[in-house]
Amino acid sequence: MLPLHTTTMGPPISRNLHRTTKKAPTKGSSKPHKAKAPAPVAETGPTSALPIDLLQLLLNIFRDSFQDRLSSDIKPLLQEVKGHLYNRDFATAFGKEEYLEAYALRWSPSRALCYLQIFDDLKNKLKPFNGVSEETEDAEWNIVCLGGGAGAEIVTLGGLMKLLEPVDEEHGAELKITAIDIADWSNVVTRLREGVVNKPPLSKYASAAAQEANKALTDPACFSVGFHQNDVLNMSFEALSKLVEKADLVTLMFTLNEIYTTSLSLTQKFLLGLTTSLSAGALLLVVDSPGSYSTVSLNGTEKKYPMQWLLDHTLLGPEASAQDTPKWEKIKEEESKWFRLPETLRYPIELENMRYQLHLYRRLG
Template sequence: MGKNGRFGKDYGKVVGKDSPSRPGWKGPGYVKKAEPPAKAKAPVAESTKAASESMIPIELQQLLLNIFRNTFPGVLTSGTLQPLLQDVKAALYERDFSRAFGKQEYLEAYSVRWSPSRALCYSSILVDLQKHMTELNKSTLKVVCFGGGAAEVVAFAEAMANLSMDDKGPEIDLLLVDTAQWGGVVQMLDQALATPPPLSKYASSSAREANSSLIAPGSIVTTFRPDDVLGLSQSQLDDIVGKGPMLLTLLFTLNELYTTSIGKTTAFILNLTSSTKPGTLLLVVDSPGSYSETVVGTEAKRYPMQWLLDHILLGTEKTRGEESAANWLKVFSDDSRWFRLPDGLRYPIPLENMRYQISLYRRL
């Protein structure tokens, strides 16, 4: 993610046993051991338990990690990876997003370090919420990811691979929109997803016959559009959204848009609402807690991001003394969930568990 998918100063720290920022790794080549589930507040809409395990088989989760490992082997083994990651983290801390995502080597370093965890989390969310997507086009699912990059393209492929096991997976038309130049990274990952992984020269004939790509070639058509989300006009959004119901995502993007400009973000959401057709789904995932609060007005009042979003989408604001009509229905919400990486996954560098809030809206 680039300018439209940014992170605060605490982003990227390893999840530890007693504190969200306490390191807790046990070896450089292993994923951190899962922790006991954290208690979550009652969701606003649909009742559910905080997710602690993915519904996706661990074998498929490992294949997802292999996609990143096989796509960027030189990056993962390079002696410059850690200095590059430090540069990116420093730029993110200083909120200098043009610098953090301004070089191809920075994008690749980000992709191997932070995108795998995100992709695993996103794919588990998509599979978990599949029952809400049954009313969308069953032959080709159109998706637009605002602030999307490396994690999103792999996450949708992983979700498709999991659903295809039950012959439920549609083809996907995936559009990623971001200011950072993710096109090259996305193209490499897209190609790796539809290509059988490399095998050792000592692999048996049966292993070679069984070797296959994560998804069938052509099952996902991925397009990257370099654009500033907050700069999109109504006509541009009309062109992006099209004429039918679809899935829209803002994955760890909306809070940073609000931080940039509440006015521009509000205009973007209102224009997006005008562009979308009934039945369209909007999936919003972001950091929970105080990080998702934004300063509003000269008095520096702080409002939760979720409240700001509901204020626009659900018609909670009042006009001339009367409550305005809602344009969206919130069909699912949870203000604190965990995605925990299962034991047994292997990756060359450490990955982290993730805590997030989630909301899913349907256009009325």
């Protein structure tokens, strides 16, 4: 283990998340905003190659799941959440139902689309894309989303089921999702899962053909989601093991740097616990802002280490084998990649393109 721990600092999360934010939010600046017509959401440049209709369906799930929140002026609420994120006061930012819904409406949709692109890019490495052999008939895919309460991963996986449809008919893929998060996102998770497994609402004037074509992303029997409110840094090894031991894939999407910032030593302990709990072949997918770093105290001097260096050090470094923990291999790495939203997408709140780093590891036997 590194002799770590004084302070851990990354850039303020709001900067990571809101790249196009021009000024820090000011308290009391929540004057009412006129509702704007839905605007195109993208910048220029290469965009996602996924079917636009599917991407729009995913955005609609967020819009329709929190329609009541959208029917009032959401901008002051978003401004408040932004302020708490900027101050790194996550307990307050994620401490009220209205804040959670506002967050899910504003920050989860572009993430959900980006993650679907990531899953599509990784398809030759992910189990459901590779089909099911007749011998095993193991069509179940267990996914644990750590820090996954805000719903982006859930909606992504709903979209993945749609992408898998041709494979699905043949193999009957079934997703079992476990979302674990320190904040109580249970209502957001329930609503978004409903949005995935139910037909989208249609206008009463919709044509018979539109009604006929209207389908849910996937069958509820094939898409289960369990939510557990837990602090991953302070869970007992047994409790963590119970939730992750069957996982084929564990995700840490825009969460690792946050927990490193909370405590570097607890994060290392948690990653080693995760390593011990998972079976050979399980994958760990880490996506975060490029350039995230933590400050580490080493022999009395402080040094900044990039998040990915710390992660590799814990999972692949000499300490991992010295402690006789099972090892990992890294199977994919992206230092910095853009996800750009296609311009034709429509959403009632402005969304942003995003940049990310990605690390995919496989647990060895």
